[in-house]
Amino acid sequence: MRYGILADIHSNLEALETVLGALERERPDRILCAGDLVGYGPDPAACLALIRQRRIPAVGGNHDWAVAGKLELAWFNETSGRAVEWTMQQLGEADRRWLGELPLLLRDAEITLVHASCHEPAQFPYLFDLVEVERSFTAQETPIAFIGHTHRPAVYTMEAGRVRGGALSEGKVPVGEKVLVNVGSVGQPRDGDCRASYCLYDSKQNRLEIRRLPYHLERTQAKIRKAGLPEFLAQRLAVGY
Numbered sequence: 001m002r003y004g005i006l007a008d009i010h011s012n013l014e015a016l017e018t019v020l021g022a023l024e025r026e027r028p029d030r031i032l033c034a035g036d037l038v039g040y041g042p043d044p045a046a047c048l049a050l051i052r053q054r055r056i057p058a059v060g061g062n063h064d065w066a067v068a069g070k071l072e073l074a075w076f077n078e079t080s081g082r083a084v085e086w087t088m089q090q091l092g093e094a095d096r097r098w099l100g101e102l103p104l105l106l107r108d109a110e111i112t113l114v115h116a117s118c119h120e121p122a123q124f125p126y127l128f129d130l131v132e133v134e135r136s137f138t139a140q141e142t143p144i145a146f147i148g149h150t151h152r153p154a155v156y157t158m159e160a161g162r163v164r165g166g167a168l169s170e171g172k173v174p175v176g177e178k179v180l181v182n183v184g185s186v187g188q189p190r191d192g193d194c195r196a197s198y199c200l201y202d203s204k205q206n207r208l209e210i211r212r213l214p215y216h217l218e219r220t221q222a223k224i225r226k227a228g229l230p231e232f233l234a235q236r237l238a239v240g241y
């Protein structure tokens with residue numbers, strides 16, 4: 001099975017269209033979304049429409065849940081909270097309900113898809129250190145799992161109880177009893193690379209790739225400013241933070 005996996009779209013239509021365009025050419029068997037479809041960006045309704053029209057299975061992220069009224073605003077800092085409130089006003093009842101009904105975790109025979117962590121996914125922990133990564137591994141029931149949430153692409157392995165931050169070499173899945181992949185962010189990368197990030201995974205060929213694509217981010221920035229969203233949300237797109 002060939003998978004195309006995206007996460008953290010964050011209402012960035014230009015980035016989403018660019019990634020979906022590439023996936024149309026790459027033609028994976030399944031396209032999946034690891035959550036945070038909305039929040040921060042200027043096009044929540046258009047991004048949701050694209051994902052819903054294409055029937056792309058998605059899990060709920062913290063921003064999706066907040067916009068649906070399932071996570072308190074106190075969870076967020078001021079800038080993020082303002083964007084959540086703005087997004088709530090932009091979306092109709094049906095879209096907000098759809099976001100609130102997203103499952104937190106999807107699993108098939110091969111892979112797990114979750115926004116933040118396999119361990120207590122409703123708490124949306126950030127996997128910034130190996131202790132948190134290990135917690136996720138202990139709850140991971142498939143050989144490979146895909147997450148987003150930190151907006152930084154990363155690969156981890158667990159072998160004989162030992163957790164390591166791995167690196168991808170030549171597009172191969174790193175060796176380990178379990179592998180955890182952070183696919184990075186489509187709409188707001190935070191690893192210093194402003195290009196949209198997504199993942200291609202071929203379970204048969206054992207191949208794994210994080211792809212980066214430039215998109216028209218000046219257009220997104222102009223829309224953020226026009227919408228009156230916090231200026232920082234426009235600036236960060238250009239520096240990848």
Ligand code: ZN
Nearest residue numbers: 008036061149
């Ligand atoms: Zn996010």
